[in-house]
Amino acid sequence: MTSLDPASRADPVPAVPKAAETPLRRFVSDYCDSRLAVGAALLLAVIVLVALLAPWIAPQDPYDLAVVSIFDARQPPGAQSMDGYTFWLGTDGAGRDLLSAIIYGLRISLSVGVASGVIAIIVGMTVGLLAAYAGGRTENLIMRVVDIQLSLPAVLIALILLAILGKGIDKIIIALVIAQWAYYARTVRASALVERRREYVEAAACLGLSHARIVFRHILPNCVAPLIVVGTVQTAHAIALEATLSFLGVGLPQTEPSLGLLISNGFEYMLSGKYWIAVFPGVALLITIVSINMVGDQLRDVLNPRLQK
């Protein structure tokens, strides 16, 4: 450097008179444009909180056989138990307090959905980035596998896998990951292909940065937005898929009832007029999935680069 005195030469350009604004703050303010979406996010937060705090807020531990009495079976909403407390949402066929069962079921449904989502994102993201950056044969091979996978219904794939693997939370998570990674791989590849051609990636190459650094520090952070959107919607799908599988009896064991299993258990009582055993878990499932999807929709609007100023 021969001269570091700028004052005599270039005009210091006045900075934009705006408070330092991080992408996160901008994102939050954009998200809050829709009241409905804020409501959905709050509702979702409450649902997650309830699921997390289940042992402390559920009136009864539905897994504790000492508390559950078969004599309380199939009580309607509002009925009193033998021990004198109220079953606000009634009881199921085994005499469990339905409200507690739903709270615990929510906990299982959500954790299965989120765990499978996170693992599927990691797998899909890696594979998608690899495809986009490597190109050629590798890309072709990966994308054909993705195409084949996406052409089969997810339920079918999961059913086949569970038939082979058997029951259990770990098994269903594996099945859901395998049924879903392809969505993420396709999403990441599509945005990575676009980002790869941007001039800032060429600039990074000029600056002698390593391939790993370019892929993970430069390209990946710019592919996260669509991934978040797809991730939210896919998590809702995963929860619904798990419920479907449990309803069909191939998902979780009876000892760990998720919402789907509760619905399935209650289904046989529908015709005898004991609607609550199936309907309340169903409503819980519906509210959960709709709120996740509404959050996802708003995220898509906010994070869509074409709609950004």
Next chain:
Amino acid sequence: MSDAPLLALEDVSKRFVRRLDAAEKIVNLLGGNRREEVVHAVDSVSLGIREGEVVGLVGESGCGKSTLGRVVAGVHAPSAGKVLWRGRDVATMSGAERRDATLKIQMIFQDPMSSLNPRMRVRDIVGEAPRVHGLVSGEEVSDYVDAMLLRVGLDPAIKSRYPHQFSGGQRQRIGIARALAVRPDFLVCDESIAALDVSIQAQVLNLFMDLREDLGLTYLFISHDLGVVEHLADRVVIMYLGRVVESAPAAELFADPNHPYARALLDEVPRIDTRKRIFQPVKGEIPSPLTPPTGCHFHPRCPHAKPRCSAEAPALREIAPGRLSACHMNDG
């Protein structure tokens, strides 16, 4: 200024091939006639740039000037030919030597929106490479970034902001600071001011001239704007459809262009100091680089074309000391 070129291109070509996809291969099996599309973006270009020189590279869309710039900057590897940095072939370099050559040649891009990573703060955009390459130590990075920002006329207080918070001119300055941070000797400017407003263009052009004076930088200045090139360049190279058609010292070229395309180009440029004239455009369109004309690429539009021009491509030869032109008319 030494006589040996700082950077030299020897018969550099760059081809882009679009291979057939599976569907097209099936069409061919069924008797279709699909071919691979090959674009000769750069066709056997030789060029030497001396230390401290500013070379202007001029041409219209599809002439390969941006591709040539990217070959020089090391973003694209040439399909054929050699890029020599201080007399050494870049392709045969390895390890530290190659890294040094990479860092010494930096590029300033056209689009101030897409040339900065939107997810990074200014301090990381400018400071990342010097830190990674160990040009400055961890605790010095912050001061170093400040110095770079001052150098390009920006207030260091802005360094924790993101690119979207700046105007086009400011973003372009950040891109220049990023390049300067790895202490380059050579800048490739690819239409670096084309996207800016006129008054901002002048600011950035002046910055380029100051940097040249203060840091002794050498430039390859790629532009479609002849006025800008005339203002800045010592020597001007004109490309048409992948080939160099004329190369001459700026003053001589603008006073007396030799190649018919160079002449046409100079005539067409609207200039603020020659106005309300009658436009007398060259006829015809710029041919597609996918199917360039035979012989001299310019012959379908050339007012002086002879039968020979469509049969044989003219060689780029010296017509006066320091002046090269590729036209059959020079053969007398």
Next chain:
Amino acid sequence: MIRETVLEVSDLKTHFFTKAGVAKAVDGVSFSLGRGEVLGLVGESGSGKTVTGFSLMGLVDPPGRIVSGSIRLGGEELVGRPEEAWRTLRGRRIAMIFQDPMMTLNPVLRIDTQMIEAIRAHEDISREAARERAREALARVGIPSPDERLAAYPHQFSGGMRQRVAIAIALLNEPEVIVADEPTTALDVTIQAQILYEVQKLCADTGLAMIWITHDLAVVGGLADRVAVMYAGRIVEQGPVDAVLDAPFHPYTHGLIGSVPSHNRRGHRLTQIPGMAPSLLHLPPGCSFAARCPRADAACNEMPALTELSPGRGARCHHPHLAETATGGAA
């Protein structure tokens, strides 16, 4: 030369009512346009030149709207007319050419279909007659073998040819005024020259009046009769093109011309205008150029009026470059 006035714009204001505040994109613009005249409307991004063009066409979309002022086309007031009335005018009496010709062209329709529809929307004539007129329009803008080209789709044309087709469509109903918004900015130099050549011929031959919106002073210098320079939503200077470019009154015009590299200042530093244009949301109360102006003083805290400083020439400035105009201003 006295020309019959075709278009008269006075004190036009188009504001955008955004969440962040009111952006005064066009704030009191006045000019007139004579038959066969080309007016260059010059400005940098955000100066309001494009919004002015869209206002003339009645194409300003919410949250923007024309707040006040008047646009008189052939003596007829356009401001305040219902959308219906604008629609019958657009394309017939006043037409627009965009920077991207695909704004005009429909990618899935053949050129002849589009052109014939454009004619028959305003006039009750047979398809054959309309087609013939379309063919003539294509020939007039220098498109070779117009008969074949009529049957082509827009993607079969190059960028320059597409822009010619867009111009031909604008010409179809023989409008009185064409508003051209940076129509050659995206084109190569030799192709731009071809289009400028056709436009020059058209205006001279047919008496068509044109507003040529651009950021490029050099193009205006070669093409326009008069020039209006816009800055932050207002016209800061206007007058005959030679006079303005040779000896500008307004310091902004002065700086802008100094920013353009030219023959005689090779290798020297360009005169640069410091800083950047103000945000239209937060305009200063006085002259909006004052913060960047070398001549600014306390007087500039008050908005200067557009005053006539020599016959046919005006500037909006308290401290115009008058001394230098003694020689150049007479033109």
